[in-house]
Amino acid sequence: MTLLYQSHSPYARKVLVSAHELGLADRIAVVHHETSPTNRNDAVFAANPLGKVPVLLTPDAGALFDSVVICDYLDRLGGTGRLIPREGPARYEALRLQALAQGLCDAGIALRWETVRRPEALRYPPLAQGQAMKLLEAYEHLETQVEFGAPITIGQIALATALAWLEFRDLPGFRKCAPRLTAWYDDFSQRPSMRATPYDGETQDGGSQ
Numbered sequence: 349m350t351l352l353y354q355s356h357s358p359y360a361r362k363v364l365v366s367a368h369e370l371g372l373a374d375r376i377a378v379v380h381h382e383t384s385p386t387n388r389n390d391a392v393f394a395a396n397p398l399g400k401v402p403v404l405l406t407p408d409a410g411a412l413f414d415s416v417v418i419c420d421y422l423d424r425l426g427g428t429g430r431l432i433p434r435e436g437p438a439r440y441e442a443l444r445l446q447a448l449a450q451g452l453c454d455a456g457i458a459l460r461w462e463t464v465r466r467p468e469a470l471r472y473p474p475l476a477q478g479q480a481m482k483l484l485e486a487y488e489h490l491e492t493q494v495e496f497g498a499p500i501t502i503g504q505i506a507l508a509t510a511l512a513w514l515e516f517r518d519l520p521g522f523r524k525c526a527p528r529l530t531a532w533y534d535d536f537s538q539r540p541s542m543r544a545t546p547y548d549g550e551t552q553d554g555g556s557q
Contacts (some may be wrong), residue, residue, distance in 0.1 A: 349375060349376045349377070349379045349404060349405060349407070350376070350378075350379060350404070350405040351363065351364065351367075351376050351377070351378050351379065351402060351403070351404050351405075351524060352379055352381050352391075352392055352395060352396075352402060352405070353378045353379060353381065353400045353401060353402055353405075353546040354381060354382065354549075355380055355382050355547065355549045356405065356513075356547050356549045356550065356551065357401060358451075358453045358509050358510050358512070358513035359401075359402060359414065359415040359453065360401050360402040360415070360510075361509045361513070361545050361547065362415050362419065362449075362488045362505055362506050362509045362510075363402045363404070363415050363418045363419060363422070364376075364378065364545045365505050365509055365541045365542060365545055366419050366422055366423070366431060366502065366505055366541075367385070367422055367503065368540065368541035368544055368545070369428075369431065369500060369539075369541050370422055370423065370426030370427060370430060370431065371426060371427070372422055372426050373544075375479050376404075381401055382404070382549075382552045383399060383400055383401055384551055384552055384553045385399075385552075385553075386553045387399060387552050387553055391435065394412060395407055395411040395413075396413045400412070400413065400414070401413075402414070402415055402418055402484065403418075404418045404421065404422075404473075406421065409421060414497045415450075416446070416450070419431065419432070419502050419505075420432060423442045423502070430499075431500065431501055431502040431505065432501070432502050433501065438489040438501075440502035441501075441503065442502050442503040442504075443502070443503065443517065444503065445501070445503025445506065446485060446496065446502050446503045446506040446507075448489070448490070448503075449503065449506035449507040449509070450506060450509070450510075451482070451486065451512040451515060452482075452483060452486055452507075452510040452511070452514065453510050454521050455479045455480075455482040455483055455486075456479075456510075456513065456514050456517060458475070458479045459476055459479040459480055459483070459519060460517060460522075462475050462476035462479070463476050465553055470557060480519075480520050483514070483520045484525070487525055487526045487529065488520040488525065488526070489505070490522075490526060490529045491522075491525070491526035491527075491528055491529050504536065505541075505551060506550065508532075508533060508537065508542060509542075511529075511533050512533075512537065512547065513528070513543070513547060516547040
């Protein structure tokens with residue numbers, strides 16, 4: 349299998365951490381690709397008509413995207429239910445946490461467009477404030493409403509890679525307002541799967557950054 353990857357994408361890192369946790373990393377060739385809405389990558393568009401990574405090129409299912417689909421495929425390949433519980437409340441707890449983590453990344457990316465990536469004259473501060481509020485509300489929810497424990501799930505992987513990306517990009521943080529979440533994250537970050545997949549690099553926008 350080949351993973352079209354980006355070393356500073358939280359969605360791509362979620363996939364690679366999952367592969368490590370499932371013992372599948374040595375079966376995947378990781379190929380870095382820079383992508384951006386303003387910087388076309390033809391090789392990625394050839395595999396994904398949305399022009400986004402991650403994309404997993406598989407021998408039996410073709411090109412798979414996005415990260416949610418890829419992680420489902422890897423979980424089935426590694427033994428169904430190892431990261432995504434098969435049924436019951438545990439399944440939906442894991443999927444709900446994954447959705448919340450995806451939303452953290454989405455809000456963070458939107459916030460960066462309004463504070464860093466979009467030309468300054470085109471930025472809209474109220475939109476930036478709204479995205480930052482989403483981050484803070486999510487931190488409070490995670491601190492007070494979510495229990496973290498064994499076994500490791502796709503939700504926990506998605507959350508850890510999302511929080512790591514938010515820190516990597518110096519976005520509104522969780523450490524001061526969510527000590528319990530911080531303790532869990534710091535512990536999870538020591539897992540070999542996380543240590544093997546650090547973030548690196550900068551977004552390459554076509555002249556807009």
